[in-house]
Every structure is written in structure tokens, then in C-alpha cells.
Amino acid sequence: MSAHTSRRTTRDARDRRPFRDRRSALMIRHTLAAAAVSIVVACGSASAADLSGGQPASMSAASVARIASSLRLQPGDLAAMSAARPLAFSEVAGNQEFSSELIVRARRQCAIRAMSRLTPAMVKKSQFVDEAVVRVPDGVSEGEFAAALMATGDYEYAEPNWVLFPLATTPNDPQFSSSWQHTRMQSTLAWDITQGSPDVIVAVCDSGVDIDHPDLAAALVPGYNAVNNLAQVDGGLVDDVNGHGTFVAGCAAAIGNNGTGVVGVGWNMRIMPVRVSNNSSGTANPFDLLEGARWAASNGAKAVNVSFTGATSSGTNAAARDVKNMGGLLLWASGNDGTQSSNGYFPDLTIVGSTTSSDSRSGFSNYGTAIDVVAPGSGVRSTQRGGGYGNSSGTSFASPMAAGVVGMIFSANPALGPDDVQDILYSSADDLGSAGYDIFYGHGRVNTFNAVTMAQSYTPRLTLPLFEDFESADWQTVLSGGVGTPELIVDPGAPSGTGALALDAGESVESAPIAGLAAFNAGFGLSVKARAEGVPAFETLSLQYRDEAGVWHTVDQAVSAGGDGAYVLRQGALDNDFAYHSSAVRLVANNTSGRWIIDDLAIGEMDGLGLVPFADGFDDGVIDPARWTDVSDAAIAIDQGDFVMAMGNDATASTVNLPLLDLQALDQSAWLVVTGQGLTSGDSLAVEIRSEFLAWTTLGTIDVSGVDATPRGFEFEVPDLAVIGTQTQLRLTASTAGGTVFVDDVHIGTTRLPDLDPGCSDADLAEPYGLLNIFDIQAYIGLYNSQDPAADLAAPFGVFNIFDLQEYINRYNAGCP
Incomplete structure (x- = not known):
């Protein structure tokens, strides 16, 4: 294709040229439907290879047909499901047994299509998140159905909705009066500080609670029946059907x-009964457990306890994250098999093992890398259904001991957030076994007194996402450390408001401690908008974070082009080692003179660098690997005070894979602006494009032999087979006899190349610019006759008539300023 070229005097002029004929909506729908598989890939990332589950063969055609008939299929589903291989799930009698149901959670960006697909098979749907039982x-088999759903790429997880069992042994001595757990946990010393606040609620997701027990009744608040999805105030039954919950x-x-009777860890706190079973055996399924936990947190519970099997699954940690987002902490018993539990990382969930009166691991207590803390659980005394008391053993009872400590921490310092409380719970535990964390005791056995004492003087960590716009002196709460004396200034050009922060040469600002775990969960990044003021060329401002070992890591840099510059967004991903509870970030001015002006410091979701619409003006002073790949013999240079990509002979640069399909538009273009130095006859710049549907194809070869310091723009149509791609790349290749091509303002998407030389007024439409003459009138008549929007100058807009012609004549007669 030929290129559309333009000379540049401004970047803000309105485009006045027709691009190509608009395709009909029917044509767009037809083409996008033909790329249905790509739509799935754009939202999801699963493939058959990802979902082998250790199984050697794909599903049978009969299984695929049965699955297809049970769902509302979306485009591309059959092909993806047919290639999937069954996942392997292990049933353990008396621990986790199949129920002929799955729990399925949709990925956030795919939720509408994902939940629509499930509708015919849906049994229950969460009222809090995009999760359902099907x-x-x-x-x-459960493994076949889960693999088929995961193959669509639309789900975070699909796993059996197991029949789970309460973790307990039969009470052995109802007359035993010892409560040794409080001695080990130093509860009496903690009670000198607080006995627990009546404003703090501990939720018990279990078989119910004896609502008439003399040691519990006065502490109860209205609860919930998760099986029937019915609050107690609306008739939901919460009385104990088994005895375990009491x-x-x-x-x-x-x-x-x-x-009367016994005493709990926090004996002034409130108890919320959340019944997750309606049968006398007390068995429950994960969905009701997790939905009950979410209901509890959404209704004010600070500690939510689950004493059932099934701790280590994708669903439990996702629910723990939901509970944290609602202000609470979810705790789960580790299990009573006495074996090493599934290894894994469940950062938002607190998994609790059991100890004996001698501070040894209980023989029945599961262990492994998933264990966070331990608590007394062998022969502990507590309340029994029917108004009595007794002794029992199990991680079921260790977990609520830890939940009680969690409630005490919230009681001692109500300003704390869930991540703060989790940090205190772990940090205040008595170290047992090997020094430091180990797989048998986790961080140690919980200690009520240590926890309450630490909570009183604990400084809450900054929570994420975080944003600071420097509009007041409050910025010092966020950035409480550093080097030098950064100055809050008034900058009318600041991106947000008029406030900004100035960092002189060698100065830095450092954040207060941050609850970094949220960055791990959400894939957050660190970003700032910065501009140089008198900073020498190529000197930098560093964006850094601190890991748990105290090491600072640079995630990105702002680079000066020399002199004064405009605000530029700089951002970088935060690695997993940022995700601990006292992480920090800082900005460091590495310049020798001048100062950096910063605004809009943020930790949160990053802007879509490298995604669509693609736009790179190299204003950040780097060839960003988030945007460009396969770069050879190209480098950043400064041309006329502007950063550009300098390309000598045989230099190449390709964009990263771009999901142009996400723009949902066929009319897309690729354009760039070039200048040059030392270019001669025969020099050129090749512009190529490819996608998964299109081999490398030349859009055009720009003759740069006449290009000099005057910027020129070149625009190309993007072929349809590249528009419907999710892995589309643009490649630039320079061929020169020794000169250099400077590339700037590369764009790919629905935006058009601006009219880079708009002339002296809105009426100056044709060369020679700067002079109004017959060529301008002819140019306008051409736009008018083609009904180009640029010719629609007067009301009623959307209609081309005499009023538009009169308005153009008025502008023409006004002449050049």
C-alpha cells in the first residue's frame, strides 16, 4: 500500500482527510466472528497444553458432546474443549468426596461471557463475586468438565465442590476442667489489657451454634444459613445440627x-453463627463455606473461622482475598490426617495447625509449607451442644483459638487493617521447632499477650492501591522518609491540580511501610508523572521498591532530554518480593543539577504499556521493552530537543504482540513521524506487519532520501488479517548508506495521523500553506462533496448544507491572523 505523508508543524491539528470507506456493521460482525478463537485467547490464556493435568489423552467426543449440551456455548468453545485433557482430582473418603458439582470462578475481565456460558448448569451463584456452583x-467426570471450562480461558479456577467434613475427634472427658491453652498463650496477661471488644465479631462457619448455651447466648449476633442463602433475621436457621460448631x-x-463454664480467648467479643450444613453429620461443601465466609465479612465479622477439610485450594485463597477486601481475616484448620498437606502459597488465608500442652505438634496435625501458625488443639476444653462442656482434640479447635487472637488484635487497635493483623499474628507467635519459619509450626504458636501488646504500638501499613497528588502537606504521611528537603510547589501545568513535589539533585523520597501483599494479588505497579527542570540530558529519576531483605530494586527511570521537559508517565511492575508487609517505594533524583518535578505517585494497576491502542513518542528516553522487542542497532537520541529512536543501516525494531482485536474496529492505521540526518538517495525505512493470521507483509517502504530536520508523517492502512489478531506486530527496518533515520510518534490503532501542517487558519487547507487562495477553496469543496466530517462546520451538525459553505466563506474572508 502507499503511504499517506504529511509535513509536521503541530501535533494537535484536526485530521481532514478521508481514510477509507467505512465497513458495515454486518461486515464487522462477520469478520470478528471468524476470529472467535482469538477472542477467547485475548480474554484468557489457557490452552490444551496448559491443562494436561497429567492425563495422556484428550476427552472423548461423547464427553465433549455431553458438556456442550449442558452449557450455553460461546464462539470457539467446541474447538478449545475438544483439545483439553482431563484434570486429575483425588477423592479421599471421609475427607473430601465428589458431589457431582464444580465451583467455578470467572476471570474479572471475562465475567459476562463466562457466567453466561454456565447458566444452564448453574446450581448456585455467589452474591458477592463472579463464582458459581455448576x-x-x-x-x-469432574476432571473432564473442569478441563473443558478452563480451556476457554475465561475462568480463574474450576474445582470440585467437594463434600467436606468437620475436623474433630469425639470428646473424651466432659468433666475435665483444665484450660491449659490459656497458660501457653498467656491469655491472662492479655486480659489485663483487653478482654476483647464487643464491637469485634468472630464468625464461625460451621454446623451452627447452640443459641441457648449459657456461655454463648449473650455473645451471639444474628447469623446466616449459607445452605439456604438465608439470613437469620429472615428465618435462616443457625442452631447447631451436629455439635462441632458450638x-x-x-x-x-x-x-x-x-x-459459668469456660472462657474463650476473647471473652467480650461477639460470635456470628454461620451455618454451612443442614445435616446431622455436619458435612458441607466448599461453596457454602466460602459464601458463608464472604457473607460474614460483609456483615462486619473481623475474624472468620472455618474448621473443615479442604484448606489448600484455589477457592479458599480467593475467598480469603474477598474477606480481606471486606475488612476481615479468614482462618482455616490445616487438617487432622497427620500428613504433609499440599504445598503451595496461600498468602491471604491463615492456615492453622495444632499443638499439645507441651508445645509439640499434635500427631494428627497436618503440616507443610501451607501452614502459617499453630495453636492449642489437643485436649482443649470448650462448650458443648446442649449447654454442657467437654474436651476434644483437632485442628478444628486450634483454628478458632487463633481466630480469637485475631479478634483480640482488632480489639486492641481498631485502626489496623486485615494485613496488619495477619502480620502481627505471625510476628508475635512463639517460635517453636527450627528457628524461624518451618513446615511443622509455621511462624510459631500464637500468643495472645504478645499479639495484643504488639497491636497497641503497631503503625498501620499503607494500604493499596495508593495515590498521592501532592495537593497538600498530607503527602508527608505517604512519603515519610528520604534524603534532603523535597519542596511542595505550585505548578499550573501539573497533571492533577496545581500541586507537585520538587526533588533537587541527589534528593530522594521514601514511603512509609506498605502492605505489599495486595500488589502480588493484583499485579500492581509503581508509577509517577515526572518532568525535568534544568536536568542535564540523559540524567535520571529512579523508581524503586524495597524487598524484605532491605534491598532496593529499580523498576523504571525517567530520563531527561536536557533543559525543561513535559510531564512523562513512568511505571514499572512490582515483583513478587515486594509482596510482604513492610515493603516500601522511593524516588531517587540521580541528577547533578536542576531538579525533577513529580506528581501523581501511584501503586496500582498499570496503564496498558505495549497494548492497544499502541502509542510511543519515546518521551521517556528509552526504547521500552514493554513496547518493543527484537531491537537491533537502534538507540535513543535527542533530535531538536525531543527523544527519538535513531536507526542506522540495517537497524530493526518490532513492537511487542498487540491485541488489535480488542479495539473491535476494522478501520485501523499505523503511522509514524520521521526526521533524518545525513540521508542520501536510495535510503529507506521499511514498515511491515504480521499477525497469527498474516505472515510478515510490507505496508510500505518510505523513501527517506529527502527527509531532513523537518518532521514528516507517514500513515498506512492496517490489513484486516492484522486487525483481527491478538498477536499483531509492526516492524521497522532502516536501510541507509551511512545516515540516520529518527523515528518518533509511532501509533497503531483507530487514531489517525494528525494534519501535521494545518496552515495559518482553519481555512488554509492546501499548499502553499500560509496563503489563502483558490487551492484552499477547491480543497474545501472536495471535502464538502465527499461529505467529510471536516467540512461540517455549522449547525445543524450531521447535515451538509448552505450553512457549512457560508461558515467556510466567513473563515476564508477572515484571512490569516
Whole structure:
């Protein structure tokens, strides 16, 4: 194709040229439907290879047909599902047993299509998140159905909605009066500080609670029946159907100092009964457990306890993240098999093992890298259904001990957030076993007194996402450290408001401690908008974060082009080692003179660098690897005070894969602006494009032999087979006899090349610019006759008539300024 060229005197002129004929909506729908598989890939990332599950063969055609008939299929589903291989799930009698159901959670960006697909098979849907229980079709295994759903790329996880069992052993001595756990946990010393606040609620997701028990009744707040999705105030039943939940509730918060029975860890706190089972065996499924936990947190619970099997799954950590987002902390018993539990990282979930009165691991207590803390769980005494008391053993009862400590921490310092409380719980535990963290005791056995004492003087960490616009002196709460004396200034050109922060040469600002775990969960990055003021060329401002070992890492830099510059967004991803509870970020001015002006410091979701629409003016002073790949013999240079990409002979640079399909538009263009130095006859710049549907294709070869210091723009149509791609790349290749091509302002998408030389007024439409004459009138008549929007100058807009002609004549007669 030929290129559309333009000379540049401004970047803000309105485009006045027709690009190409608009395709009909039907044509767009037809073409996008033909790329249905690509739509799935753009939203998801799963493939058959990702979902082998250790199985050797794909599913049978019969299984695929049964699955297809049970769902509302979306474009591309059959092909993806047919290539999937069944996932392997292990059933363990008495621990986790199949129920012929799956729990499925949609990826956030795919939720509408993902949930629509499930509608025919849906049994239950969460009222809080895009998660549902679906029925497994007859003749299909849980592993086959899960693999088929995951193959679409639309789901975070799909796993069995197991039948789970309460973790307990039979009470052995109802007359045993020892509560040794409080001695080990130093609870009595903690009670000198607080006995727990009545404003703090501990939720018990279990078989219910004896609502008439004399040591519990006065502490109860209205609860929820997760099986029937019915709040207690609306008739939901929460009384104990098994006895397990009553014992659990007493461990955490049985009323104390009342001359009756036993005492819980926090005996002034409140108990929220969340019943997750309606059968006398007390068994439950994960969906009801997780939905009950979310309901509890959304209704004010600060500690949410689950004493069932099934701790280590994708669903439990996702629910723990939901609970944290609502202000609470989810704790789960590790299990009573006495074996090494599934390894994994469940950062938002607190998994609790059990210890004996001698501070040894209980023989039944599961262990492994998933264990966070341990608590007393062997022969502990608590409340029993029917108004009595007894002793029992199990991680079921260790977990609510830890939940009670969590409630005590919230009681001692209500300003703390869930990540703060989790940090205190771990940091205040008594180290057992090998020094430091180990797989048998985690961070150690919880200690109520240590935890409450630490909570009183603990400084809450900054929570994420974080944003500072420097509009007041409050910025010093966020950036509380550093070197030098940064100055809050008034800058009318600041991106947000008029406030900005000035860093002189060698100065830095450092944040207060940050709750970094949220960055791990959400893939957050660090960003700032910065401009140089008198900073020498190529000197930098560094964006850095600190890991747990105290090492600072640079994620990005702003680079000066010399003199004074405009604000430029700089951002970089935060690696996993940022995700601990006292991380920090800082900005460091590495310049020798001048100063950096910064605004809009943020930790949150990054702007889509390298994605669509693609735009790179190299204003950040680097060839950014988030935008460019396969760069050879190209480098950043400064041309006329502007950063550009300098390309000598045989220099190449390719964009990263671009999902142009996401723009949902066929009319797309690629354009760039070039200048040059020392270019001679025969010198050229080749512009090529490819996608998964199109081999490398030349859009055009720009003759740069006449290009000099005057910027020129070149525009190309993007072929349809590249428009529907999710892995589209643009490649530039220079061929010179020794000169240099300077490339700037590369754009790919629906935006058009601006009219880079608009002339002296809106009426100056044709060369020679700067002079109004018959060529300008002819140019306008051409735009008018083609009904180009640029010719629609007067009301009623959208209609081309005599009023538009009169308005152009008025502008023409006004002449050049």
C-alpha cells in the first residue's frame, strides 16, 4: 500500500482527510466472528497444553458432546474443549468426596461471557463475586468438565465442590476442667489489657451454634444459613445440627468472668453463627463455606473461622482475598490426617495447625509449607451442644483459638487493617521447632499477650492501591522518609491540580511501610508523572521498591532530554518480593543539577504499556521493552530537543504482540513521524506487519532520501488479517548508506495521523500553506462533496448544507491572523 505523508508543524491539528470507506456493521460482525478463537485467547490464556493435568489423552467426543449440551456455548468453545485433557482430582473418603458439582470462578475481565456460558448448569451463584456452583453432566467426570471450562480461558479456577467434613475427634472427658491453652498463650496477661471488644465479631462457619448455651447466648449476633442463602433475621436457621460448631465457638469467644463454664480467648467479643450444613453429620461443601465466609465479612465479622477439610485450594485463597477486601481475616484448620498437606502459597488465608500442652505438634496435625501458625488443639476444653462442656482434640479447635487472637488484635487497635493483623499474628507467635519459619509450626504458636501488646504500638501499613497528588502537606504521611528537603510547589501545568513535589539533585523520597501483599494479588505497579527542570540530558529519576531483605530494586527511570521537559508517565511492575508487609517505594533524583518535578505517585494497576491502542513518542528516553522487542542497532537520541529512536543501516525494531482485536474496529492505521540526518538517495525505512493470521507483509517502504530536520508523517492502512489478531506486530527496518533515520510518534490503532501542517487558519487547507487562495477553496469543496466530517462546520451538525459553505466563506474572508 502507499503511504499517506504529511509535513509536521503541530501535533494537535484536526485530521481532514478521508481514510477509507467505512465497513458495515454486518461486515464487522462477520469478520470478528471468524476470529472467535482469538477472542477467547485475548480474554484468557489457557490452552490444551496448559491443562494436561497429567492425563495422556484428550476427552472423548461423547464427553465433549455431553458438556456442550449442558452449557450455553460461546464462539470457539467446541474447538478449545475438544483439545483439553482431563484434570486429575483425588477423592479421599471421609475427607473430601465428589458431589457431582464444580465451583467455578470467572476471570474479572471475562465475567459476562463466562457466567453466561454456565447458566444452564448453574446450581448456585455467589452474591458477592463472579463464582458459581455448576452441575457436572451425567457421564462426565469432574476432571473432564473442569478441563473443558478452563480451556476457554475465561475462568480463574474450576474445582470440585467437594463434600467436606468437620475436623474433630469425639470428646473424651466432659468433666475435665483444665484450660491449659490459656497458660501457653498467656491469655491472662492479655486480659489485663483487653478482654476483647464487643464491637469485634468472630464468625464461625460451621454446623451452627447452640443459641441457648449459657456461655454463648449473650455473645451471639444474628447469623446466616449459607445452605439456604438465608439470613437469620429472615428465618435462616443457625442452631447447631451436629455439635462441632458450638465447640469451635467456645474456643474463640466463650463468655468469661461470668461464673459459668469456660472462657474463650476473647471473652467480650461477639460470635456470628454461620451455618454451612443442614445435616446431622455436619458435612458441607466448599461453596457454602466460602459464601458463608464472604457473607460474614460483609456483615462486619473481623475474624472468620472455618474448621473443615479442604484448606489448600484455589477457592479458599480467593475467598480469603474477598474477606480481606471486606475488612476481615479468614482462618482455616490445616487438617487432622497427620500428613504433609499440599504445598503451595496461600498468602491471604491463615492456615492453622495444632499443638499439645507441651508445645509439640499434635500427631494428627497436618503440616507443610501451607501452614502459617499453630495453636492449642489437643485436649482443649470448650462448650458443648446442649449447654454442657467437654474436651476434644483437632485442628478444628486450634483454628478458632487463633481466630480469637485475631479478634483480640482488632480489639486492641481498631485502626489496623486485615494485613496488619495477619502480620502481627505471625510476628508475635512463639517460635517453636527450627528457628524461624518451618513446615511443622509455621511462624510459631500464637500468643495472645504478645499479639495484643504488639497491636497497641503497631503503625498501620499503607494500604493499596495508593495515590498521592501532592495537593497538600498530607503527602508527608505517604512519603515519610528520604534524603534532603523535597519542596511542595505550585505548578499550573501539573497533571492533577496545581500541586507537585520538587526533588533537587541527589534528593530522594521514601514511603512509609506498605502492605505489599495486595500488589502480588493484583499485579500492581509503581508509577509517577515526572518532568525535568534544568536536568542535564540523559540524567535520571529512579523508581524503586524495597524487598524484605532491605534491598532496593529499580523498576523504571525517567530520563531527561536536557533543559525543561513535559510531564512523562513512568511505571514499572512490582515483583513478587515486594509482596510482604513492610515493603516500601522511593524516588531517587540521580541528577547533578536542576531538579525533577513529580506528581501523581501511584501503586496500582498499570496503564496498558505495549497494548492497544499502541502509542510511543519515546518521551521517556528509552526504547521500552514493554513496547518493543527484537531491537537491533537502534538507540535513543535527542533530535531538536525531543527523544527519538535513531536507526542506522540495517537497524530493526518490532513492537511487542498487540491485541488489535480488542479495539473491535476494522478501520485501523499505523503511522509514524520521521526526521533524518545525513540521508542520501536510495535510503529507506521499511514498515511491515504480521499477525497469527498474516505472515510478515510490507505496508510500505518510505523513501527517506529527502527527509531532513523537518518532521514528516507517514500513515498506512492496517490489513484486516492484522486487525483481527491478538498477536499483531509492526516492524521497522532502516536501510541507509551511512545516515540516520529518527523515528518518533509511532501509533497503531483507530487514531489517525494528525494534519501535521494545518496552515495559518482553519481555512488554509492546501499548499502553499500560509496563503489563502483558490487551492484552499477547491480543497474545501472536495471535502464538502465527499461529505467529510471536516467540512461540517455549522449547525445543524450531521447535515451538509448552505450553512457549512457560508461558515467556510466567513473563515476564508477572515484571512490569516
